[in-house]
Amino acid sequence: MMKPEKTQLTLGFSPLTDCAPFVVAKNLGYFEHWGLDVTLQKQNSWATLRDKLHAGVLDAAQMLAPMPIASTLGLGVAPIHVLTPMVLSQNGNGITLSEPLIKELLSVNKIFQLDFPLDAKLLKNVIDYRTQHNQTKLSFATVFPYSCHHYQLKDWLLSGGITFDDVNISVVPPINMVDSMLSGDIDGFCVGGPWNAKAVRGSCGVTVVTSSDIWQDSPEKVLGFLASFAETNPNTVLAICAALKQACNWLDSVPNRFETAVMMSQEGFLGEPLEIITPSLLGSCLTQATLSPRSVPSYNQFATTVDGKDVNNPDVEYGQWLLQKMQDSGQIPDNTETTGCIEGIYRSDIYRQISPLLAKLG
Amino acid sequence: MASIKNKQNLAQSAKNLRILLIDENTHRADLVTAALGDSRYEISHLASPSGTLLKQVDQLQPDIIVIDIESPSRDILESLHTIKNIDPKPVVMFSSEEDTDTINQSIESGVSAYVVGDLEPHRVKPILDAAVARFREFQKLKTELSDTKQQLNSRKNIDQAKRILMKNKNISEDQAFHTMRKTAMDTGQKLDDVAKTIISMFNSL
Numbered sequence: 230m231m232k233p234e235k236t237q238l239t240l241g242f243s244p245l246t247d248c249a250p251f252v253v254a255k256n257l258g259y260f261e262h263w264g265l266d267v268t269l270q271k272q273n274s275w276a277t278l279r280d281k282l283h284a285g286v287l288d289a290a291q292m293l294a295p296m297p298i299a300s301t302l303g304l305g306v307a308p309i310h311v312l313t314p315m316v317l318s319q320n321g322n323g324i325t326l327s328e329p330l331i332k333e334l335l336s337v338n339k340i341f342q343l344d345f346p347l348d349a350k351l352l353k354n355v356i357d358y359r360t361q362h363n364q365t366k367l368s369f370a371t372v373f374p375y376s377c378h379h380y381q382l383k384d385w386l387l388s389g390g391i392t393f394d395d396v397n398i399s400v401v402p403p404i405n406m407v408d409s410m411l412s413g414d415i416d417g418f419c420v421g422g423p424w425n426a427k428a429v430r431g432s433c434g435v436t437v438v439t440s441s442d443i444w445q446d447s448p449e450k451v452l453g454f455l456a457s458f459a460e461t462n463p464n465t466v467l468a469i470c471a472a473l474k475q476a477c478n479w480l481d482s483v484p485n486r487f488e489t490a491v492m493m494s495q496e497g498f499l500g501e502p503l504e505i506i507t508p509s510l511l512g513s514c515l516t517q518a519t520l521s522p523r524s525v526p527s528y529n530q531f532a533t534t535v536d537g538k539d540v541n542n543p544d545v546e547y548g549q550w551l552l553q554k555m556q557d558s559g560q561i562p563d564n565t566e567t568t569g570c571i572e573g574i575y576r577s578d579i580y581r582q583i584s585p586l587l588a589k590l591g
Numbered sequence: 592m593a594s595i596k597n598k599q600n601l602a603q604s605a606k607n608l609r610i611l612l613i614d615e616n617t618h619r620a621d622l623v624t625a626a627l628g629d630s631r632y633e634i635s636h637l638a639s640p641s642g643t644l645l646k647q648v649d650q651l652q653p654d655i656i657v658i659d660i661e662s663p664s665r666d667i668l669e670s671l672h673t674i675k676n677i678d679p680k681p682v683v684m685f686s687s688e689e690d691t692d693t694i695n696q697s698i699e700s701g702v703s704a705y706v707v708g709d710l711e712p713h714r715v716k717p718i719l720d721a722a723v724a725r726f727r728e729f730q731k732l733k734t735e736l737s738d739t740k741q742q743l744n745s746r747k748n749i750d751q752a753k754r755i756l757m758k759n760k761n762i763s764e765d766q767a768f769h770t771m772r773k774t775a776m777d778t779g780q781k782l783d784d785v786a787k788t789i790i791s792m793f794n795s796l
Contacts, residue, residue, distance in 0.1 A: 274665040284694040305673055373666055374673040399645055400670035402663030414646075560673070 241290035246422030314579035347437035349389025548575035681726035
């Protein structure tokens with residue numbers, strides 16, 4: 230077996246449903262199996278997680294899929310080359326509208342029930358009505374400027390003819406989303422699990438669409454390393470990837486997912502009750518407190534998609550597609566050189582070295 | 592006497608710097624506020640900023656924001672500049688962990704923020720003084736850089752416009768420059784703007 234250059238490691242994760250691969254790899258001893266002594270460090274802020282990775286305080290971290298690109302291009306931070314050898318999850322986000330907004334939407338459109346996924350044109354009618362009657366703009370929140378949530382919300386609104394200029398957009402941390410909605414500061418949000426489910430269970434919001442309805446099977450969280458770390462510790466990188474790949478494979482089975490929900494409900498991970506964490510892991514999207522859940526088999530995907538494709542391969546095409554989304558959102562300054570940068574960030578070549586290692590396990 | 596004292600107070604409050612302190616630890620926040628009692632800093636404390644942080648920043652227009660690096664609200668601050676185009680403010684982050692210096696090195700070249708060790712009340716004032724000074728220096732460098740870029744661009748435009756005139760009117764470089772300068776003076780425009788007009792006119796032909 231290969232020898233990792235560095236074995237004492239600190240990995241950063243964000244307390245969200247899709248941190249499952251880290252929790253599983255740690256709890257089932259997969260890291261240990263590959264000769265690693267891993268400490269998981271919970272990070273409440275994406276910006277702080279990023280700064281700690283850049284500073285080398287974290288050896289690797291769960292990142293939002295666009296973050297390695299933002300780091301490398303120096304968006305909102307001093308540029309530093311971050312790469313990802315592995316996608317950790319697909320989908321997992323949802324858009325939730327507040328109960329008062331849903332009432333308004335039903336009344337403006339003169340309808341009595343909602344069809345899911347909700348057609349954003351119904352929301353457009355609310356926005357037009359508010360404009361005609363000189364009412365305030367609706368406010369929406371996402372979790373970070375460089376996040377799939379930001380682009381998914383933008384794309385869903387656009388599908389109904391709504392632009393970001395028609396609404397107020399802000400960033401609210403996932404753990405504060407439900408409170409912000411309850412206090413009336415925001416009318417809707419795009420966030421990952423378990424926070425959509427929490428809003429529905431608390432009768433505070435209605436989850437009208439999931440990210441897999443907006444973009445089918447797109448990478449959501451990735452494993453990020455500093456390129457300099459990956460260069461000096463190639464075996465450590467492979468060992469971490471192998472352990473996380475094993476965890477992702479284990480997560481493919483539905484009974485295992487319930488076990489994972491139990492692990493994640495512990496304080497130190499999500500610290501939320503099972504009734505909030507479990508549904509999305511089992512392919513169930515809670516919609517409204519009074520309605521049955523909706524079946525969304527691809528809600529959280531960790532190793533294999535519903536139609537049998539590999540989730541974890543960080544295909545260059547994904548990176549290029551995200552870069553395009555960032556460009557379309559006006560986040561990349563005009564004079565930024567982006568040609569060829571994705572090839573150095575989304576690194577399938579490293580990912581491909583994992584399967585021979587796992588094959589040896591038998 | 593009373594009126595003089597009032598004037599002094601006014602002059603002082605004009606120079607006061609407003610601080611927004613975001614810290615879930617109310618006890619620590621109280622100590623910090625007490626430590627700044629007789630200084631030019633005016634402190635507002637926010638214990639659990641969920642949702643209200645944006646409003647607070649909007650209402651208070653703080654000169655400095657002080658925040659625990661582990662607070663989820665850091666992402667809100669980070670987004671103010673990116674999404675809302677709000678002018679960057681100096682952000683002082685404090686951390687109870689040991690790795691403060693390392694993190695500081697990695698962020699110092701990029702943003703208007705820096706990290707200090709745990710907020711000890713007696714150290715707060717010097718820390719804030721340093722943060723304000725550093726932020727001003729950083730902003731000055733940034734302005735200088737953008738001025739220099741602007742000057743370079745304007746020189747490029749003038750050269751290009753001169754070449755266009757020389758070629759199309761068959762005149763010398765001196766004559767081209769004089770023509771442009773005269774136009775600028777006659778129309779009360781900047782030389783750079785005249786150059787831009789010439790370039791765009793010839794580009795559209």
